[in-house]
Amino acid sequence: xxxxxxxxxxxxxxxxxxxxxxxxxxxxxxxxxxxxxxxxxxxxxxxxxxxxxxxxxxxxxxxxxxxxxxxxxxxxxxxxxxxxxxxxxxxxxxxxxxxxxxxxxxxxxxxxxxxxxxxxxxxxxxxxxxxxxxxxxxxxxxxxxxxxxxxxxxxxxxxxxxxxxxxxxxxxxxxxxxxxxxxxxxxxxxxxxxxxxxxxxxxxxxxxxxxxxxxxxxxxxxxxxxxxxx
Numbered sequence: 001x002x003x004x005x006x007x008x009x010x011x012x013x014x015x016x017x018x019x020x021x022x023x024x025x026x027x028x029x030x031x032x033x034x035x036x037x038x039x040x041x042x043x044x045x046x047x048x049x050x051x052x053x054x055x056x057x058x059x060x061x062x063x064x065x066x067x068x069x070x071x072x073x074x075x076x077x078x079x080x081x082x083x084x085x086x087x088x089x090x091x092x093x094x095x096x097x098x099x100x101x102x103x104x105x106x107x108x109x110x111x112x113x114x115x116x117x118x119x120x121x122x123x124x125x126x127x128x129x130x131x132x133x134x135x136x137x138x139x140x141x142x143x144x145x146x147x148x149x150x151x152x153x154x155x156x157x158x159x160x161x162x163x164x165x166x167x168x169x170x171x172x173x174x175x176x177x178x179x180x181x182x183x184x185x186x187x188x189x190x191x192x193x194x195x196x197x198x199x200x201x202x203x204x205x206x207x208x209x210x211x212x213x214x215x216x217x218x219x220x221x222x223x224x225x226x227x228x229x230x
Contacts, residue, residue, distance in 0.1 A: 003029065003123030004140035004225075006218060007131035011180050011191060012095070013152025014145040015202050015210065020127040021076065022211050027125070027218065032069065032118055034128035034135070036078045037111050038102040039089035040067045044080060045101060052100045059106025067114075092160070092167070092175060099182035102129075108189055129183055132194035141221050142197035143214060149177050151203045 006029070008020050017033055024031035041058070044050075044065045050057045068079040078086045088094070101107055108130075115135050119126055126135065132142035153173030160167045183191040193199060198217055202210050 002121075004218075004222065005119055005122055005136050006125045007136050007139040007142045007194075007197075008125065008127040008145065009129055009132050009143070009191070009193070009197065010145035011129070011147075011152065011176075011183060013155050013176055014147045015207060016127040016145055018207060019145070019211060019214065020125045022207070023214055023218070024125040026211070026215055029123045029125050031076065032115065032124050032126045033076075033078070034111070034115055034126055034131060035098075036069075036089060037067045037115070038107070038128075039094055039098050040078060040080045040085060041065060041107055041111070042094050042097040042101040043085055043089050046094070046097070052097060055104045055106055058101060058104045059110060062104075062107040062110035067111075087163075091165070092172075095179065096175060099179050099186075103182070103186040103188060105188045108134075129191045130189040132197050133192060134189045137194070140225070141218050142194050143217075144193040144197040144199045145210075146199060146201050147203040149173060149180065152176050 006023065006027075008016050008023075010016055017035070020033065021031045023029070041062050042052075044061055045052055045058060048061060050061050052058065066079075066081050070077045070079055076086075077084050078089060112135050115126065118124065119136060128135070132139055132144070150173055153176040154169065156176060157167055157169045157172040160172070180191075200210055200213060
C-alpha cells in the first residue's frame with residue numbers, strides 16, 4: 001500500500017525542520033527539507049556571483065546545481081554539488097537572500113519539479129512554505145505551523161548564539177518579521193495556509209507535545225484510509 005505524503009508549511013522559526021525530521025523518523029518516512037533547497041540555491045548565487053535580481057540567471061543556476069540530502073552517522077546533511085553546506089545555508093545573510101531567491105518563478109519551477117520527482121512515490125515528509133498549496137496540493141496530510149514573531153525571533157537568536165554567531169535579539173526579531181512580509185507578499189506561491197491543513201500553534205508548546213499531536217493526526221488519517229479500502 002502506498003504511503004502518504006505529509007506536507008508541513010509555515011513561516012521561519014516555527015519548528016518545521018525539527019518536527020519534519022522527527023515525524024519522518026517516527027513513521028519510517030523520508031524527510032525532504034525543501035527550504036534547504038532554496039537556501040542552497042541562494043548560497044550558490046553568492047558563490048557564483050549571480051545577481052539575485054536577475055531572474056533568468058537565477059533560473060539557469062537552479063537548473064544546473066545539484067542539491068541533495070544525505071544522512072551521516074544519524075545526522076542529515078544538505079549537499080550542494082557534493083559539498084556539505086548544512087551550516088553555510090543557515091546564516092542570517094543567506095536566510096534573507098533566500099526570500100528573494102525563492103520568489104523567483106524560474107527557481108521555484110525548477111525546484112518544484114525536483115521535489116515532485118522525489119516525493120511522488122509517497123512515504124515522504126516535506127516541509128517548506130508552499131508544499132500543501134503548490135508542490136503537493138493533493139497531499140494526504142497537511143499541517144500549517146505558526147508561532148509569534150517574538151518567539152520565533154528568540155528561537156533563532158538562541159540558535160545562532162549557540163553557534164557562536166554575534167547577534168542582536170531585536171534585530172533578529174525584525175529579520176523574522178521582514179522574512180514573513182516577503183514570503184507572504186510575494187506574487188509567486190505566497191506563504192498561506194491550505195484550506196485543508198491542520199493548524200498548530202507552537203508558540204508555547206514543546207517539540208514533544210507538537211510531535212504527539214501530529215502523529216495522532218497522521219495515524220488517524222491512515223487508519224481511516226485503510227478502513228475505507230477494506
